[in-house]
Amino acid sequence: MTSPGSPEGTKEEADACRFERDPFQWDVREDCQVRQILDRIADKWSLLVIALLDEKTLRFGELVREIDGISKRMLTVTLRNLERDGLVGRTVYPEVPPRVEYELTPLGRTLLGTTQALVSWSEEHQEQIARARQEFEAANGAD
Amino acid sequence: MTSPGSPEGTKEEADACRFERDPFQWDVREDCQVRQILDRIADKWSLLVIALLDEKTLRFGELVREIDGISKRMLTVTLRNLERDGLVGRTVYPEVPPRVEYELTPLGRTLLGTTQALVSWSEEHQEQIARARQEFEAANGAD
DNA sequence: CTGAATCCGAGTTGATACTG
DNA sequence: CAGTATCAACTCGGATTCAG
Secondary structure (H helix, E strand, C coil): CCCCCCCCCCCHHHHCCCECCCCCCECCCCCCHHHHHHHHHCCCCHHHHHHHCCCCCEEHHHHHHHCCCCCHHHHHHHHHHHHHCCCEEEEEECCCCCEEEEEECHHHHCCHHHHHHHHHHHHHHHHHHHHHHHHHHHHHCCC | CCCCCCCCCCHHHHHHHCCCCCCCCCCCCCCCHHHHHHHHHCCCCHHHHHHHCCCCCEEHHHHHHHCCCCCHHHHHHHHHHHHHCCCEEEEEECCCCCEEEEEECHHHHCCHHHHHHHHHHHHHHHHHHHHHHHHHHHHCCCC
16 A cells, blocks of 8 residues: 655645644544544445445445445445445436446445455454454443 | 434344355344444444553543533443443442443453444545545535 | 543434425 | 435433442
């Protein structure tokens, strides 16, 4: 990956959010762009949508059915946000009945590695976490 | 986080959440362990706390001051959740005044790579996203 | 100093009904 | 089919207060 400290940023806003000391220590100001982006892609549904769109474009209804528990409303909102951020593309086919397909943009594709890593981590450690929870509950009498 | 009426907590259910076909296609059931874990580590503050605890243990007050915008309440809640999941360790020193230090557990450390990747991605693509947003607003008359 | 408990407003989400 | 509109429910988060 690219080095975080690339000094090309003349944007003063971005500047305030860059790595400042070590690569592992970052400035966590609330108005930071990174924070906003993180909040978006790490929300409840975005990761799932991105993951599902990895292989093939999907229609709205297909996404609703694939994602257990999502409402049409939230899917619409999520899709809009992703579209807004240039991560997902939306194509309307002027047919009857209407058909709308969603697909990852090249930018959206660059996220795949990371999201998959997150999911994989969760997968690999879910048992360990479950165990930790049990111990915690046991030690603290569950609330 | 967890849905109000969602029954959870069965160990064998985790099985239903594993990758089933391709490495990129996962089951996205709502009661999936992975989903729950994802919701936890991807929440508004957890990533920041984990990142800050990477280098050194920190006291409660230090974390409050480091994380711009967080309240004591939310830090307490976040810390407790992370502790519950075994990602963060809590050490109380029976002194006066009281001192409590937080540190990453080995399990918590395994998350660092992924979280850093996420942050790096956000860093590297923030301008691209900002541009995409502008275009989107322009095209859609900025709702 | 740490942090639990309570109150309460604000923002989010879901169910339903409706439109093109 | 693909959304939008609306309202009610819910949750989150902050301020404050209290306790060890």
